[in-house]
Amino acid sequence: MTVLDLLGDAPTESPSEVPPVVELRGTARQFPGDPPVHALHPADLSVGAGEYLSVVGPSGSGKSTLLNLLGLLDRPSDGEYLLDGIPTAHASERERAALRAGHIGFVFQAFHLLPHRSVLENVLLATIYSGVPRAERRDRAVAALERVGLSHRLDFPPTVLSGGERQRTAVARAVVSQPRVLLADEPTGNLDSESSEAVLELFDELHAGGLTLLVITHEDDVSARAQRRVRIADGHLREIA
Amino acid sequence: MTAVAQRVPRTDRFGPRDLLAEAAAGIGARPGRLILTILGTVLGIASVVVTVGLAQTAAGQINKQFDAVAATQAVAKPATNRGFNGNERALAPLPWDAPDRAERLNGVDAAALVAEVDAGDREITAVPVHDPSAPRVTSPTLLATSAHALEALDGRVVQGRYFDEGHDTRGDRVVVLGVDAAQRLGVSRVDRQPSIFIGDRAYQVIGIVDGMVRRTDMRSAVVLPMGTARTDLGLASAQELHMHIAVAAGPVVASQLPTALNPNAPETVTVQAPASTSSVQQSVQADINTIFLALGAVALLIGGVGIANVTLLSVLERVGEIGLRRALGATRRQIAAQFMVESVVVGLLGGMVGAALGVAAVTIVSAVQSWTPILDLRMVGVAALAGGFIGLLAGLYPSLKAASIEPISALRGGV
Numbered sequence: 001m002t003v004l005d006l007l008g009d010a011p012t013e014s015p016s017e018v019p020p021v022v023e024l025r026g027t028a029r030q031f032p033g034d035p036p037v038h039a040l041h042p043a044d045l046s047v048g049a050g051e052y053l054s055v056v057g058p059s060g061s062g063k064s065t066l067l068n069l070l071g072l073l074d075r076p077s078d079g080e081y082l083l084d085g086i087p088t089a090h091a092s093e094r095e096r097a098a099l100r101a102g103h104i105g106f107v108f109q110a111f112h113l114l115p116h117r118s119v120l121e122n123v124l125l126a127t128i129y130s131g132v133p134r135a136e137r138r139d140r141a142v143a144a145l146e147r148v149g150l151s152h153r154l155d156f157p158p159t160v161l162s163g164g165e166r167q168r169t170a171v172a173r174a175v176v177s178q179p180r181v182l183l184a185d186e187p188t189g190n191l192d193s194e195s196s197e198a199v200l201e202l203f204d205e206l207h208a209g210g211l212t213l214l215v216i217t218h219e220d221d222v223s224a225r226a227q228r229r230v231r232i233a234d235g236h237l238r239e240i241a
Numbered sequence: 242m243t244a245v246a247q248r249v250p251r252t253d254r255f256g257p258r259d260l261l262a263e264a265a266a267g268i269g270a271r272p273g274r275l276i277l278t279i280l281g282t283v284l285g286i287a288s289v290v291v292t293v294g295l296a297q298t299a300a301g302q303i304n305k306q307f308d309a310v311a312a313t314q315a316v317a318k319p320a321t322n323r324g325f326n327g328n329e330r331a332l333a334p335l336p337w338d339a340p341d342r343a344e345r346l347n348g349v350d351a352a353a354l355v356a357e358v359d360a361g362d363r364e365i366t367a368v369p370v371h372d373p374s375a376p377r378v379t380s381p382t383l384l385a386t387s388a389h390a391l392e393a394l395d396g397r398v399v400q401g402r403y404f405d406e407g408h409d410t411r412g413d414r415v416v417v418l419g420v421d422a423a424q425r426l427g428v429s430r431v432d433r434q435p436s437i438f439i440g441d442r443a444y445q446v447i448g449i450v451d452g453m454v455r456r457t458d459m460r461s462a463v464v465l466p467m468g469t470a471r472t473d474l475g476l477a478s479a480q481e482l483h484m485h486i487a488v489a490a491g492p493v494v495a496s497q498l499p500t501a502l503n504p505n506a507p508e509t510v511t512v513q514a515p516a517s518t519s520s521v522q523q524s525v526q527a528d529i530n531t532i533f534l535a536l537g538a539v540a541l542l543i544g545g546v547g548i549a550n551v552t553l554l555s556v557l558e559r560v561g562e563i564g565l566r567r568a569l570g571a572t573r574r575q576i577a578a579q580f581m582v583e584s585v586v587v588g589l590l591g592g593m594v595g596a597a598l599g600v601a602a603v604t605i606v607s608a609v610q611s612w613t614p615i616l617d618l619r620m621v622g623v624a625a626l627a628g629g630f631i632g633l634l635a636g637l638y639p640s641l642k643a644a645s646i647e648p649i650s651a652l653r654g655g656v
Contacts, residue, residue, distance in 0.1 A: 073568060073648045094572055101254070101570020108652060112565045116270035128263070129570035131254035173569075 019085030021181050021212045022047040022070060026079035027089075029065050039065035042079055043237035045230065047181070047214060052207040054226035055216045055237075062235040063216050067185050070214065071104055072096045084180050101130040105174030109186035111166045113158035113173075119145065120154040123173045130177035144172040148202060164195025171202060181212040188222055200225055255575050264582035267555075275587065278551040281544025282591025282628050283598060288540050290599025290624050291606075292533030294616040298607055301615040313350075314395070314455050315494050315514040317343070317482040317502065333509040334478035335502060337467070340387050342501045343482060348490025349498075351392035354479035355456060358383040358470045363440030365463055367426045381422040382462040383439070385470035385479075393483045394453040401431035401448030404466045412472040416444040420451045421461035437463065442473065455483065491515040541631060544591060548635035552584045556643040563643055564651025577644035584636025585629050592628015596621045 024045040031037040039062050047053050057063050068074035069081060072088060080089045084103055088096060105126075113122050123141040132140060145151055148168040158166055167187060174182055184203070188196035200222065207213050215226060223229050229240040268275060317339070319331035335354065336342065343352035365380040388406040391398065399420060408415050416437060418428055428435050428446055436443040444465070453459045470476040482502070486494050491514035498514075499507035556563070563576055600621055607614035 068649050097570050097572040106568050114562055126569050128255050128259040
């Protein structure tokens with residue numbers, strides 16, 4: 001059993017009954033100040049299960065704000081955000097933490113791997129918060145690392161890995177708990193073109209396996225690989241045809 | 242929230258085992274820093290254990306010193322100084338009637354003079370054999386005492402009797418043998434009126450004695466009456482006046498005896514009498530306790546601040562890790578718990594190492610001083626746990642700080 005087999009369940013159900021994985025309803029975020037800063041103007045967005053969406057925009061356009069909202073790291077100041085049909089804007093911190101653990105996988109530009117832990121332990125870290133049964137944790141983590149082509153690096157500290165390998169470790173950590181959506185924030189920002197290509201191919205494979213992907217980037221050739229593209233500029237979200 | 246509940250069973254979501262494992266990994270990541278962190282606690286706990294341990298040991302030691310024998314014995318000696326040629330000499334001899342003078346004092350039950358007698362060339366033997374070819378054997382020591390020596394020295398008669406004032410005054414040629422000397426001279430019974438020879442003169446053995454804890458050399462000595470030693474062997478002066486005193490009479494005897502023995506020059510007499518039990522014990526304990534407990538308290542305080550400091554530093558250093566954990570679904574409470582447990586474990590480690598060091602120090606000091614180490618083991622356990630408690634207090638603020646970190650800002654910093 002691989003991670004992808006487990007992830008493959010969602011799209012087989014009838015789309016009409018399944019709510020979109022990510023749904024923004026007039027979601028806005030403004031930061032208090034004089035005058036208040038509108039980081040994200042009221043936006044509507046719906047991402048169905050199994051979709052591959054990219055958000056492009058120059059720096060300072062509100063990409064990070066959008067990512068923080070989508071990843072439940074920040075609350076919208078207006079509107080509602082439904083994750084897998086569950087309203088989150090007014091959920092308690094505990095519920096939001098549980099949703100982060102079970103429904104969302106993060107991939108960051110800076111990898112965020114713990115330097116003193118092995119590759120395998122870094123992937124296992126995600127399983128302890130998401131409630132993967134203890135007996136399955138190791139097998140799943142090994143399977144996830146195998147999936148990203150790092151089964152020969154299990155006991156290496158991340159500090160000796162190349163950038164591409166680090167990002168693939170981060171991807172393994174993100175998918176090990178079988179999230180509903182993978183949020184990637186500039187996943188290739190710190191990588192050379194070869195490593196970038198490898199990571200993007202990995203995304204393609206994950207998408208082919210049925211995983212919902214949401215990639216935030218400022219690079220056009222990264223966003224070009226997605227099915228759907230959304231542009232964000234000055235806090236306004238706009239679909240690119 | 243039913244969907245969430247199904248996907249995330251509570252039991253396997255960051256249980257106690259995960260908490261301990263994560264805390265252990267956090268502590269183990271930097272062993273060098275761990276040692277520095279626990280150093281303060283180690284010193285604090287160790288000094289507290291040493292304080293209490295040494296106080297207990299000293300108390301036991303003092304009690305031992307003030308047992309029945311020691312508390313009822315006193316000795317007076319002539320004061321000495323060094324002459325121009327560097328020899329030590331007595332300032333004035335003890336008077337021959339010193340026992341009578343001492344026994345008049347309140348608290349003195351019995352008193353007796355003791356002197357070592359120089360036998361010169363005279364051999365002390367059971368049978369006078371003049372065999373020039375035989376090797377010379379070492380003679381037993383020759384001591385002279387006044388009549389009440391047995392009472393004054395807590396001795397007892399094994400056979401026969403001790404000499405009395407009559408023997409002493411008349412200079413009768415009688416001796417009493419210590420048990421070891423009797424065995425050496427082959428005298429086993431006194432009812433056959435055996436004699437021993439000092440030089441050529443025969444002395445009748447009238448008794449065999451044992452005991453005399455303060456002068457154990459008497460057990461292997463031939464003991465003469467003081468008057469006999471003066472007459473026959475030219476004894477010039479006595480060296481010591483031994484007294485059996487009432488319990489707690491020591492300070493009184495020590496202050497009055499010099500005047501009683503030598504009213505014109507009391508400074509020529511030195512008296513060794515037991516001090517009053519309580520005052521010595523109190524002063525020793527008070528010294529040890531205040532100094533070490535103060536040191537221990539300061540060290541513990543520093544240790545606590547040290548742990549707090551390093552834990553806080555570690556929180557600030559691991560902001561990225563905290564953000565990542567929050568993103569992976571950790572609640573604030575789980576983050577706080579992790580840093581709390583790390584701090585408590587560090588404190589507990591310090592407590593255990595400190596308690597062990599403290600026990601070792603008490604043992605070593607006792608061994609060097611030939612004391613019996615006395616240490617309440619429950620106290621050692623409590624001291625180790627106290628380290629954990631310090632860790633708990635020290636971890637409070639850093640843990641709250643860690644829990645309050647916002648994942649958004651933390652994740653921008655990087656790990």
